Amino acid sequence: MSSIRVVCRFRPQNKNELAQGGCSVITVNDNQTVNINGAESNHTFTFDSVYTDKWSQKQVYDDAAKPVIEDIMQGYNGTIFVYGQTSSGKTHTMQGPSIDDPELKGVIPRMINTVFDCISKAEEHIEFIVKASYIEIYMERIRDLLDTRKDNLKVREEKGKGVWVEGTSEVYIYREDDILEVMRTGQANRAIAETSKYHNTYNLLYLQILI
Template structure:
């Protein structure tokens, strides 16, 4: 049991390449990476993680190195979550989503997971169904990126043990049988997502997004008996934390940044409380931590990919 518990949460770090502004600096980088020992050194302080990916790691390296094994667990009937966390402009959306063309080398975790899942399911020749949903959390408001937000269909968080804990009421789940259909849905959802330009990032995510793939598969284990497996894979692109003064955020953008930073601060408090084994975990202090409750403290297998900008500035 202890071995399984240790495997249930893994943390990886991905360091993006220097951008042109950082390269022009007299001392461009403050970060060094040792991939073999899984260590990141910031100035003179060294941190160790489960996996570390340097500036030249490809999208394929990320998928093969830490994501593929998680998808295999979801296919085996487990609840799994992968989320990208870090400052704005460090490559979270590129890592989680990237290009939505599955054969593009810049395709991110979501399109690679979709392709991999359907390839595996079709190879088994067993009965299966796949359902997907795409949820956005913007200024503590829940928005369905796939469904039409019709009158009287307000999204709200509810708790039900039979549905796996906290879930989003009225969130549309689309049943799909092909990877190409999922890519069409992703295109729709991505266009609906709220993005904006700041001084730190030309295309800054102003919301947290959760793309969920629910996999139902039927297998014949013993002659005359059938086994139904239900696995869930949550792929979460968190909005980036930012210093309002440095990002140049004003008015609406400043309010967005305040909401983002507040929910990420609560996420930090929840993780600290879990690590310290405190009797009370403040999940209810934000909608983000309520949504991720089963991913952080439940029985789910969780992978955190922390993205890091290496620039000294």
């Protein structure tokens, strides 16, 4: 079972940044330590891994996320938590510029590929049930991104069941294309207002695998 890891990813510059003459202010020497070269001062941070803008989507997935998914398929709970300010590259990493492009797709499309690959290799007597939910947390309200009529959902906790969000839609996943459709629906229903510094927006795709 993999241990908890904290990794840092620097996405490639987008077209607006390139058009404005943006330049990198980071230096990575050993894939674990990053130096931020500021105008007035420099800072150094150390992580379990550091991915520069030269790392491909596949390389980031294979190193940071795939071991977690493989542990899940062995019966362990797993979480991939992505944190960063607006436009830092969370969506670029998790969803990718295109969920259909083999090179550009992010962690989530690749994750479901690993899940179904493990299912196909499992012993014939083992049965799997895969379900997905997609929620958004904004201004302390939980909204179902698969059914926007479900707003201000409540978090519940029960001994033996754990913590869950009451009333969320659950979609059964039979093939890889099903999770891509869930993603398209959820992305279309996301809050599009710019996130203020006082209100972060969190989008959570919850995949439940029963063996």
